[in-house]
Amino acid sequence: MANEETTTAPEDLAERGLRYTKEQWDEVIAQTEEYVRANPTKSLLYGVAAGFLLDRLPVFRIFGLLVRLILKALKPAILVYGATRLYQLVKEEE
Numbered sequence: 077m078a079n080e081e082t083t084t085a086p087e088d089l090a091e092r093g094l095r096y097t098k099e100q101w102d103e104v105i106a107q108t109e110e111y112v113r114a115n116p117t118k119s120l121l122y123g124v125a126a127g128f129l130l131d132r133l134p135v136f137r138i139f140g141l142l143v144r145l146i147l148k149a150l151k152p153a154i155l156v157y158g159a160t161r162l163y164q165l166v167k168e169e170e
Contacts, residue, residue: 112119
């Protein structure tokens, strides 16, 4: 009985966290819609300014650098994983 409670507690926590996050997100969306309806011109100017800033930031260069870094780190990780699995298979045969 205690085992079942232990296994369901993290699931309940995850579900509550997901529900809380969804509620908060819905609230942010509702507030944003309300603000845009109340101030359409200001919202449009904010959107244009944000788009201009994102266009000027090196977002794609940073993203490309991150992808290259992950790919370079992935090769040694795969090698270590393969060596570990090989070691485990050799140990099981003995």
